[in-house]
Amino acid sequence: MGKDFKSSPWAWIPTLYFAQGLPYVAVMTISVIMYKRLGISNTDIALYTGWLYLPWVIKPFWSPFVDIIKTKRWWTIAMQWMLAVTFAGVAFTIPAPFFFRLTLAVFWIMGFTSATHDIAADGFYMLALDKHQQSLYVGIRSTFYRIATVAGQGLLVIIAGLIETNSGLRPVEITVQATPSIQTTAATIPHFGSIAVDTAAEPQFIFTTPHVTASTTAPTEVCGTSFNAYVAALRDSVQRLNEVNGFANDENGKSATSGQSVKNTTSPFTLWIKNAFGEKRTVSTDGESTDNIAIVGVRLSKMPHGNEPVILNITHNSGDPGITLQSTRFEFTHENFDKTAYLFFTIDHKIKEETQATFIGASGNIPFAWTVVFTLLSGLFFAMALYHNHILPHPVDDTLRTRHTAHGIIEDFARTFVSFFKKKQIWVAIAFMLLYRLPEAQLVKLINPFLLDPIDKGGLGLSTGEVGLVYGTVGIIGLTIGGIIGGIVAARGGLRRWLWPMAWSMSLTCLTFVYLSYAQSSSLLIVNLCVFIEQFGYGFGFTAYTLYLIYFSEGPHKTAHYAICTGFMALGMMLPGMAAGWLQEAIGYRHFFIWAMICCTATIGVCSLVKIDPEFGKKQ
Numbered sequence: 001m002g003k004d005f006k007s008s009p010w011a012w013i014p015t016l017y018f019a020q021g022l023p024y025v026a027v028m029t030i031s032v033i034m035y036k037r038l039g040i041s042n043t044d045i046a047l048y049t050g051w052l053y054l055p056w057v058i059k060p061f062w063s064p065f066v067d068i069i070k071t072k073r074w075w076t077i078a079m080q081w082m083l084a085v086t087f088a089g090v091a092f093t094i095p096a097p098f099f100f101r102l103t104l105a106v107f108w109i110m111g112f113t114s115a116t117h118d119i120a121a122d123g124f125y126m127l128a129l130d131k132h133q134q135s136l137y138v139g140i141r142s143t144f145y146r147i148a149t150v151a152g153q154g155l156l157v158i159i160a161g162l163i164e165t166n167s168g169l170r171p172v173e174i175t176v177q178a179t180p181s182i183q184t185t186a187a188t189i190p191h192f193g194s195i196a197v198d199t200a201a202e203p204q205f206i207f208t209t210p211h212v213t214a215s216t217t218a219p220t221e222v223c224g225t226s227f228n229a230y231v232a233a234l235r236d237s238v239q240r241l242n243e244v245n246g247f248a249n250d251e252n253g254k255s256a257t258s259g260q261s262v263k264n265t266t267s268p269f270t271l272w273i274k275n276a277f278g279e280k281r282t283v284s285t286d287g288e289s290t291d292n293i294a295i296v297g298v299r300l301s302k303m304p305h306g307n308e309p310v311i312l313n314i315t316h317n318s319g320d321p322g323i324t325l326q327s328t329r330f331e332f333t334h335e336n337f338d339k340t341a342y343l344f345f346t347i348d349h350k351i352k353e354e355t356q357a358t359f360i361g362a363s364g365n366i367p368f369a370w371t372v373v374f375t376l377l378s379g380l381f382f383a384m385a386l387y388h389n390h391i392l393p394h395p396v397d398d399t400l401r402t403r404h405t406a407h408g409i410i411e412d413f414a415r416t417f418v419s420f421f422k423k424k425q426i427w428v429a430i431a432f433m434l435l436y437r438l439p440e441a442q443l444v445k446l447i448n449p450f451l452l453d454p455i456d457k458g459g460l461g462l463s464t465g466e467v468g469l470v471y472g473t474v475g476i477i478g479l480t481i482g483g484i485i486g487g488i489v490a491a492r493g494g495l496r497r498w499l500w501p502m503a504w505s506m507s508l509t510c511l512t513f514v515y516l517s518y519a520q521s522s523s524l525l526i527v528n529l530c531v532f533i534e535q536f537g538y539g540f541g542f543t544a545y546t547l548y549l550i551y552f553s554e555g556p557h558k559t560a561h562y563a564i565c566t567g568f569m570a571l572g573m574m575l576p577g578m579a580a581g582w583l584q585e586a587i588g589y590r591h592f593f594i595w596a597m598i599c600c601t602a603t604i605g606v607c608s609l610v611k612i613d614p615e616f617g618k619k620q
Contacts, residue, residue, distance in 0.1 A: 442579075
């Protein structure tokens with residue numbers, strides 16, 4: 001029985017492709033969520049994590065050497081050992097003072113290691129199985145790659161969210177009640193006065209009031225000044241006080257956890273983009289259509305233990321989404337624990353009846369949560385390497401190719417690239433590879449920040465655990481189902497017949513994020529449904545993209561040509577993704593998602609140019 005199991009592809013294909021998917025998800029997606037939770041700006045996240053696509057872009061340049069030096073089995077296992085080390089490297093550098101630079105460097109190494117593992121694992125798959133088995137197990141390898149995606153974007157993110165929620169100081173609750181029955185008064189900056197605090201107990205957060213009540217109607221003026229001018233001055237005062245007291249928020253260009261200053265200069269071009277295309281907020285002089293405000297102060301009861309800062313993250317937990325919080329992240333240290341951080345709440349003027357909203361403040365150890373996640377990944381890959389060293393077969397054809405000289409290698413390498421660029425419709429094909437996924441290349445970098453950002457910043461204000469459920473689980477299920485259905489219909493009708501429906505599917509489903517950005521619904525059911533629809537459309541539409549790469553790679557060097565195609569595919573994701581964060585911060589989420597819809601014209605445009613054999617993809 002043991003011998004039969006070891007000789008079966010079921011013994012190693014599921015685990016091999018699960019191991020192939022996890023590092024890619026860690027580099028491309030988990031890193032984005034982690035940096036967002038650690039206080040890095042959207043611009044920096046999209047720009048610097050966008051560069052992490054580069055290993056997959058240029059992997060065709062070293063793929064021949066994986067084929068010549070050592071065996072595919074050796075490369076596969078060696079890269080898994082290396083991945084275990086790089087995951088441990090991320091875990092060790094997260095608590096460091098300069099974590100952003102250090103973890104980016106380790107992610108960079110992880111990306112090259114993962115891309116090399118992809119080359120070796122795919123090559124090993126083709127050597128260890130005959131053609132019939134390759135066709136038989138192709139669905140299995142894709143399924144377990146998707147399972148790795150679910151585990152990475154879903155399960156691991158949920159684990160991080162649970163640790164964030166259940167570690168640190170005791171969570172606190174703040175309730176903001178809006179009612180039309182109380183007298184309309186102007187909010188002021190509150191003070192603690194003589195609040196009795198038990199300094200002998202563990203540190204805890206204390207508030208000027210945990211329950212604040214405000215009118216649904218704002219006053220028209222305060223001391224002869226229009227209420228809009230009064231609010232603007234009060235908002236500036238709160239912002240200035242928070243800065244003076246050392247409470248960094250997510251708008252001041254500083255990473256709260258790392259203390260690393262980030263350049264916050266705005267270029268003339270960015271200002272022009274912001275002024276010309278950014279979201280405009282109308283300021284009304286009518287008191288009945290002006291948002292009212294409320295302010296609450298918060299501080300620590302005593303100095304935090306050790307030198308570790310205590311970071312308070314406040315999220316909208318339940319109630320009316322029209323009641324929003326301006327800043328949601330505050331850092332308390334041994335220098336400012338006894339100073340006051342101010343929470344600035346806004347009450348939408350459209351609220352006419354009595355309502356309330358509850359906000360939860362959690363001070364979980366975010367660096368510790370993500371350290372645990374990457375430590376788990378490191379341990380998993382150590383186990384994977386040990387298992388595959390024992391279970392992977394030794395294919396007869398997986399041998400060293402020592403007969404090649406250095407000159408011969410260079411000649412074969414050059415011949416392969418020249419033949420690729422001599423193919424018919426080469427420039428149309430390159431345009432298709434770069435532009436077909438243009439909308440999704442930008443969306444994918446901002447979906448998680450959009451789900452995490454508070455409502456007043458244009459996001460949905462979900463917690464880390466909720467994002468793990470919505471995008472990392474429900475979204476991946478939609479992506480997988482869309483891909484499976486896409487493969488079934490393409491096998492029946494062929495690529496040419498289904499190219500247009502798939503292109504429109506990828507384009508039109510982007511509308512779900514336009515809807516979410518305007519509705520800003522707090523219903524997890526609606527958010528899950530929208531993300532499922534968008535990811536289903538992307539999975540269905542991506543089938544056409546994959547089949548076209550296979551179609552264009554047909555010929556004597558199809559393996560190498562397919563690797564080149566995947567390089568262009570990665571480049572098409574990398575370049576737009578790098579600029580996506582800057583663009584979103586300049587024009588806002590709503591206009592950014594409208595821009596993504598405009599980019600769908602590129603998807604439709606390149607589809608009109610390609611020429612495809614009507615019989616390609618049909619089941620014979």
